[in-house]
Amino acid sequence: MVKRTSFEKDDCPIARSLDAIGDWWSMLIIREALFGRRRFGEFQKSLGLAKNILTVRLRSLVDQGILKLAPASDGSAYQEYLLTPKGRGVFPILVALRQWSEEFDVHPEEITTVLVDKQSGRPVRKLELYSEDRRLLGAGDTALKPRPGSKRARRVSA
Amino acid sequence: MVKRTSFEKDDCPIARSLDAIGDWWSMLIIREALFGRRRFGEFQKSLGLAKNILTVRLRSLVDQGILKLAPASDGSAYQEYLLTPKGRGVFPILVALRQWSEEFDVHPEEITTVLVDKQSGRPVRKLELYSEDRRLLGAGDTALKPRPGSKRARRVSA
DNA sequence: GCAACTTGGTTTAATAATGCAACCATCGGA
DNA sequence: TCCGATGGTTGCATTATTAAACCAAGTTGC
Numbered sequence: 493m494v495k496r497t498s499f500e501k502d503d504c505p506i507a508r509s510l511d512a513i514g515d516w517w518s519m520l521i522i523r524e525a526l527f528g529r530r531r532f533g534e535f536q537k538s539l540g541l542a543k544n545i546l547t548v549r550l551r552s553l554v555d556q557g558i559l560k561l562a563p564a565s566d567g568s569a570y571q572e573y574l575l576t577p578k579g580r581g582v583f584p585i586l587v588a589l590r591q592w593s594e595e596f597d598v599h600p601e602e603i604t605t606v607l608v609d610k611q612s613g614r615p616v617r618k619l620e621l622y623s624e625d626r627r628l629l630g631a632g633d634t635a636l637k638p639r640p641g642s643k644r645a646r647r648v649s650a
Numbered sequence: 651m652v653k654r655t656s657f658e659k660d661d662c663p664i665a666r667s668l669d670a671i672g673d674w675w676s677m678l679i680i681r682e683a684l685f686g687r688r689r690f691g692e693f694q695k696s697l698g699l700a701k702n703i704l705t706v707r708l709r710s711l712v713d714q715g716i717l718k719l720a721p722a723s724d725g726s727a728y729q730e731y732l733l734t735p736k737g738r739g740v741f742p743i744l745v746a747l748r749q750w751s752e753e754f755d756v757h758p759e760e761i762t763t764v765l766v767d768k769q770s771g772r773p774v775r776k777l778e779l780y781s782e783d784r785r786l787l788g789a790g791d792t793a794l795k796p797r798p799g800s801k802r803a804r805r806v807s808a
Numbered sequence: 809g810c811a812a813c814t815t816g817g818t819t820t821a822a823t824a825a826t827g828c829a830a831c832c833a834t835c836g837g838a
Numbered sequence: 839t840c841c842g843a844t845g846g847t848t849g850c851a852t853t854a855t856t857a858a859a860c861c862a863a864g865t866t867g868c
Contacts, residue, residue, distance in 0.1 A: 503760055503761060503762040503763070504681075504761075504763070505747070505748045505749075505751035505752055505755065505761045505763075506677070506678070506681055506744055506747045506748050506751070507674075507678060508751045508755055508760075508761070509747040509748070509750050509751040510674045510677055510678070510747065511674075512751075514672075514673075514674050514677065514747075515672075515673075515674075516655075516665075516668045516669075516672050519664070519668055519672065520664070520665060520668070523662075523664055526789055527794075531815085531816090532815070532816050532817075533814085533815060533816070536816090540655075541655070541855095541856090542855075542856050542857060542858090543816075543817065543818085543857095544817085544818070544819080544855090544856080544857095545854090545855065545856075546816095546817090547816085547817060547818080557754075557756075568815090568864075568865075569863085569864060569865085570815065570816075570864075571816090577754075578754040580789055581750055581753055581754050582750060583788070583789035584746045584749070584750070584776075584777050584779065585743065585746040585747055585750055586664055587746075587779055588742045588743040588745075588746040588777070589663070589664045589667040589668065589672075589743055590663045590664050590667070591663075591742070592667050592739055592740060592742070592743055593663030593664070593666045593667040593670075594663055595739055596715075596735075596736040596739050597663065597666055598715075602661055602666075603661060603662075603663045603666070603797060604661040604796060604797050605661070605662070605663075605794045605795065605796060605797055606794070606795050606796075606797050607792055607793075607794060608792065608793055608794070608795045609781035609782065609785070609787060609791060609792060610790075610791050610792055610793045611781070611785070611791065612781060612782065612783070613795065614781070614782045615782070616779055616780065616781060616782075616787060616792060617779070617780045617781065617782065617784075618742075619742050619746070619777045619778070619779055620777070620778050620779075620780065621742065621745055621774055621775070621777055621778075622774065622775045622778065623767035623769070623770060623772070623774060623775065624767065624770065624772045624773070624774075624775065625770070626775075627767070627769070629767060629774060630741070631684055631738055631741035632768075633767060633768050633769065634765055634766065634767060634768055634774060635765075635766055635768045636685075636763045636764070636765060636766070637763065637764050637766045637771065638762060638763060638764075639761060639762050639763055639764050655855085655856085689844085689845090690844070690845050690846075691843085691844060691845070694845090699826095699827085700826075700827050700828065700829090701828095701845075701846065701847085702826090702827080702828090702846085702847070702848080703825090703826065703827075704845095704846090705845085705846060705847080706825095726835075726836075726844095727834085727835060727836085728834095728835075728844065728845075729845090809868100810867100810868095811866100811867090811868095812865100812866085812867085813864100813865080813866075813867095814863105814864080814865070814866090815862100815863085815864075815865090816861100816862095816863085816864100817860105817861085817862085817863100818859105818860080818861075818862100819858100819859085819860075819861095820857105820858090820859080820860095821856100821857095821858095821859105822855100822856080822857090823854100823855080823856075823857105824853100824854080824855070824856090825852105825853080825854070825855085826851100826852080826853070826854085827850100827851085827852075827853090828849105828850090828851085828852100829848100829849090829850095830847105830848085830849085830850105831846105831847080831848075831849100832845105832846085832847075832848095833844105833845090833846085833847100834843105834844080834845085834846100835842105835843080835844070835845100836841100836842090836843080836844095837840105837841090837842090837843100838839100838840090838841090838842105
């Protein structure tokens with residue numbers, strides 16, 4: 493195979509996510525959608541990507557159930573791309589990406605926006621990972637276990 | 651420009667992160683590194699990617715301060731690729747990717763591993779986003795504000 | 809109701825990225 | 839010192855991305 497490798501059949505959920513939305517444009521399209529954009533032209537103008545690429549990406553996102561097509565809300569005959577619950581579920585990934593940049597970027601001063609809590613207008617906290625009994629966990633506090641019931645005892649990876 | 655678009659100069663931190671680690675292999679290399687792999691050959695075998703690509707990716711990750719080269723821990727003349735704090739900071743992104751797949755994948759039964767708390771051996775909770783005063787926040791509870799001090803009032807995007 | 813503009817694409821052709829396989833220099837072990 | 843393992847590099851084929859031109863249907867002005 494000389495084709496771009498696909499992780500669709502990989503048993504690692506990270507690889508599976510990357511296979512679905514792990515390219516730059518898909519992630520940014522979802523970002524724009526979360527921000528309220530819905531129309532082909534809106535995505536195209538705000539992201540500045542080529543229209544043929546946008547076409548392909550939107551189609552893929554719809555196929556995967558991340559976006560869905562709906563009649564335009566302004567009554568015109570055009571269609572809109574709306575986020576499904578699966579699409580809205582990408583939000584934490586985007587927050588994680590944002591916070592990584594905020595914390596480690598070499599030029600943080602070039603970042604012009606802050607994610608705030610709507611109610612108070614104040615910046616949100618960092619994403620937190622907890623154990624079942626609510627201890628805060630870092631990377632070193634976690635491990636991977638084979639999933640009970642999965643007989644395919646393949647390579648165990650993070 | 652006909653070159654692959656870069657988001658290096660974009661003011662959106664999500665785009666900046668994607669520019670740094672937003673390709674499939676970089677993310678997976680970091681995943682492997684978090685899981686303890688350090689040597690060129692280890693990455694190559696576990697990920698099954700072409701060696702020339704691995705070379706390029708490792709170099710880029712080192713250049714960005716995500717990995718650093720160190721003399722091999724086994725005393726040989728070879729070198730190892732170790733995560734820097736910036737590299738370990740990618741952990742929440744990987745967790746977010748994992749959890750998205752766990753929650754929304756069409757074939758969740760193909761996922762063979764669970765991320766557990768080392769201490770108890772039990773699965774971790776979902777990543778949580780809190781406001782400053784510890785209210786749990788969803789996508790709809792947040793907004794983007796221009797960063798105080800940033801005069802470049804450009805397009806505000808998620 | 810019809811010309812002009814907008815929207816939402818498709819097509820084409822060039823350039824860049826990816827993948828595979830073959831090659832190669834150095835290291836390590838017997 | 840020979841031979842395999844390690845850590846790459848090189849060359850070539852395939853695929854992806856891009857900009858730009860083109861196009862058909864929907865909408866608007868008049």
